[in-house]
Amino acid sequence: MSELQLKEVREVVRKARASSAPGPSGTSYKVYKYCPKLLLRLWYILRVFWRRGRIPDQWRVAEGVWIPKEENSTQLDQFRIISLLCVEAKVFFSAVSKRLCTYLAENNYIDTSVQKGGISGMPGCLEHTGVVTQLIREARENKGNLSVLWLDLENAFGSIPHKLVQFTLTKHHVPSRCRDLIADYYSNFRMRVSSGEITSSWHKVEIGIITGCTISVTLFSLAMNMLTKSAEPECRGPRTNSGQRQPPIRAFMDDLTVMTESVPGCRWILKGLEELVEWARMRFKPAKSRSMVLRKGKVVDKFRFNIADTAIPSISEKPVKSLGKVFDCSLRDTTSIQSTCTELDGWLKSVDKSGLPGKFKAWVYQHGILPRILWPLLVYAVPISTVETLERRCSWKACVSLLAGGTPADEELMGPLQLAVQQPQRRLFTLVSQEAIVATIHHLGNPKAKRPKDVAMFHEVTEQAMVLLDAGQEVPCELMANILKFQLLQVKASDQQRMATKKGSEEKSKAGPASATKHKASGNRANEDTPPAGVTMERQTKLRRRGEDIQTPKYI
Template identity: 95%
Template structure:
């Protein structure tokens, strides 16, 4: 499509003809789009759609653009308009466009004030725009009378001094203004927001917090009517200023082993213990950011399953992968699958990639600046036993344990995976629905295609994108599987940076709690689950604990571990009944 459009625009010539019949010579156009073409309007809109973020609101129709700004003072309005006009002019020059100063006009609409005689002064390249009382925009005359709404004070132009109000008019205006202010407070009042704040505080995992933070949550839970309005007021101040306090930009790191018998540093991950106030604040930011991304469909939930609130992720991801493998085995079809794992994904994602992703998805500048300020001077120290490191600045990676880190990571991974999708199409289900070739759950990627070359194309595209993002895959933890006529074959190999990816025939893979091996069946995994359950029950029986403590261990330790295998594996009813009798 791009080549076709470029070929159409590059080889275009025209002839001018006057009413008297005179014609010019044939000339070739190097700029512009052909007027009258059905494609020109769309190409022009695509060319100028990414206007820069400004304080004023922008309304565009083809090449006509209107910017509107409301400020409490005349000086603030002039400064805001001049600043926004400078930003727009710089953007237009960058894209080789020019603003027509002679056809641009300015107008001001306001209530009667002491500055009614002032003229609005908006400059572009040291030229003042013409001020009109009732400019015409898209065939509509924008006068003060046409903008009045029923029940509102009339709008006044700045051509005559305002008439003094009587005592009755002044009291009526003050009363209506007070009522409007109260109505606004009802929609964003402290009491209504404290209900939402209550949900955020209850969602914080209190068991993983240090003692002083536990006491903080306990204190705020006991006295919500007194302390929560004060907390919400503090959070609003930080949101309005766009600055994060230094006390929120520190974390205590704790080493958590990734696997059994971990001895090397790369076999551990850091879990950050953060300030509870910061968790509450960024819970609000994360929730609003998720709502913004979901309403604008910036995140494809059929591709990225993790990090999106209200979206079933882990179970749906595993279920779709299992269904495609089962259908290919039963129908004797072809399927190529790659399970890819990123090395230290959370700790290696650059901050520049996060900011680039937020800008690419048109996240408002206030939210972007707030996140940039949060990561600009974040410090951390880690502890292991009695040894504690010194404070060091986090210059790469996002903070594990922060409530907004999951959303930022999901958004960045969604951009990378969607960029590699055009390399090849995904497989079809028995119902005829085409599935995406890449599925992601946070940093776990699953590539599924019907052909081996298509899988290699996607792997190459992902490798280039991940290298551009200064990240890398871990071939040792990645796995590959190729089905030919419903059977697993080992003659095809996939490489990452000249390192071969092991197949599931060599090493089975455990993806999101489910084991995939070369048998493509769940029999071995079900037997292993039953054996593990027997071991857990025997350990509890031999522990010597009283009966109620054994029941607590079973309820909160063993039962949650056994429920997930029962969900992801096709466990027979007879096996479930046997487990219940134990």
């Protein structure tokens, strides 16, 4: 490999995030983004390290931070470590990683149909989920057979041996200069971890790759590709409707998915993977793994898979969430879509009740809510009607027209216009007048009065206006603007309630003929249970109505 070029270093710095946290050196990407002369000087230094094949000791230290893997994490194994490294080391190994990926891709050393993660320019997560979903859907529709295993490696990044990384690089004929650089980088790497105000002492990293390092993703993907390809000859994968044979093992970093048409074939692959992972001094986690067996298009639970004498739970017992998509025994997306709609409603209500100004609410929606809602729309088969409903919830707009009369003729014309707007067929029009605002203030402004349950937010502004009106003062312009905002929110709430009611009535009308047929089919049975009109039903309660004779008990 030739020496590092200046354009490679510039490309790495240009694509890096300026807001990335600095490492032990205290220097961030922003320094090299805005100082071209410093970037040129950094390139000179990186060329020397590349030529000598040695990594400085300042680059082989990291500050670790614990982050939770799941909600309500309390145990140590429920956290992972993210390392803060020197920016100069990240720039250097980003360029090395890009060269390594190019070398592996040109020589076809990584099968992208098997390993999706860690390969630049490959939409691996979406393609991995899409292929698995397509195979399950075809097996369900064609009433075919399919066996699926979702396997999870325990502490995958932290348990992969350094010898396995070196063996993988040698097996794939990586040039010696690159292998020597990586070996020297991991030879004396030290790390300390902080949690709150407590910081541990320095520890030498003797096993596992460094999370947060720019070359660690490529090294891990290469090692996992070698392990998965070694277990493939145990059995063939399923065939799609187009006749194309799919690989039996698919991997996205440490998430493995095994798919075969027969249960014995799936067991053979699981046994081969278990032996290879044990040889690599790693292990699977049965508690987080899942299994599913389809027979004639239906989920059956009579087949079990084991890892080290521990049974793998099936999706009938515990649904699995793989790469952001939930798979359950129904093999449908209805429950997940309903959960997504419920979560969106909760997020929107939380933002509305936060009390933030409008521009901050828009920022939270754009950068917080919208990215979270786009992924479920990609991986689930969401109906277009549901998408339109979500769009209406997120993008409700009001068209406001202000009418102000200056002459008596204008006042006369405004009267018929108000009457026309208030007609029943014009349900999308809402009239807001000064008299209506005053009536709303007197109705909701009294703090002792009982308010309805469906009152809109920010109704507190009416209390302030009520105090001013009781004192005989006029409502200022700023407070009147807030009251108008409250009125628009109330219009929005009523409009959304109207649309929900309309949707419910449409669903009932669609389900009407089916329910009528069902009622007709069960009519004879219902008539048998119903007594004749002249027969009085016997009362089972011991309570007495007012005026009835109370029988005094007789004692002997």
